[in-house]
Amino acid sequence: MEAALMRIFKLSFLLSLFSGDSDVFGSRTLSDLASGPVGKFPPSCNRIECPSYDLVNSTNAYEIRRYNTSVWMSTEPMKETSLVKATRTGFSQLFDYIQGNNDYHQKIEMTAPVIVQVSPSNGPLCESNFTLSFYVPKQNQLNPAPAKNLHVQRWDTRYVAVKQFGGYVSDNSVGEEAAELEASLNGTVWGKAIAKSRETGGVGSTSAYMVAQYNSPFEFFGRVNEIWLPFQMDK
Template sequence: MLKTIQRALFSSGLQEPKWKPIETTAQDYEIREYEQTKWASTAVSGMQYDAALNTGFMRLFRYIQGNNEKKAKIEMTAPVTCLVDPGAGPFCETTFTTSFYVPEEHQADTPKPSDPDVFIEDRKTLTVFVRTYGGFSNEQKSREELLQLIESLRRDGQQFVEEQYYTAGYDSPFKMLNRHNEVWLLKKSAA
């Protein structure tokens, strides 16, 4: 019930990828299974999350505004995800892969990006642990929430991929209240 109310309050009105909830007794995170879908993505390497996310967002925004082989305008969707894949050492560059969900009407015939830095990702079915939070997000806030999620998952004995994580933002930068952000950790598949 509480999750349904949260979803209604946080709804952006934008098309979102389909997922189903996985039953859990945890109160501080959700488990979701996302269907296989296509996402428009771009990777930016560097050490600054906020700048990389902004660069990636603008590349993808140009793509949905018609910078594609069909010159098609594509509806904005939610969430905007960012896969954060840290480099191997303290001074290694992190790769930030920013992605927009491709709307349902373009899933079967996705316009090819004109920008060589934008690619169409065929994201397989994935199960993620999700922690939701409000307000304006940034690198520090998402890391704080990520650490809380890790603590909760360890408390519950959940197996998750530790090498990378996703951030997910659902709102326009102009929305001031009831903002919806998430951090995701991939569930480790049984070997």
């Protein structure tokens, strides 16, 4: 019984990553109430493993973090016009993966965040490429279990500009939040480093931004989501 309840909890957690537009509740009212102030440290990282980082700089508009090396299991890019729909499509692959549908038949602990990489596409109807990634726990990073239609991303140490926002992620909110982060970085050393990384094909050059999500759908208040802009700094 305990194992079954844990599986249901894990499923509900991952479902939150693409619940979008408050579909879980069928109303924008609760989502709006849930989008109040959020803390600088995602509360879920007190309960489950998250990638470690050093805080380099912090303002009212953004944080600059330096993430240590990490390993992520990622879906193949999906062409879509909707981040929410693309994330729903990729969800079953990652959920099956941590439940043991991998070459090692290995069950893997839940972590946070799950990130969605948003990259421009030349397709019709303003499509983008979306890649969903699960943070691999440290105990599995030396030899992450392979799986069909998934691939490993190994991150070197990298910088990330971060903007937090609350509520449930929707297609409308992520674009607005990403634009606000970009605007707040204009004229800063961080904004210049992001622009240079994009121009030179460095870290973050292939994506417009990333969306990181941390919460269970049943955490109505104090929800934490983040926009990430990864980049390199000259040594």
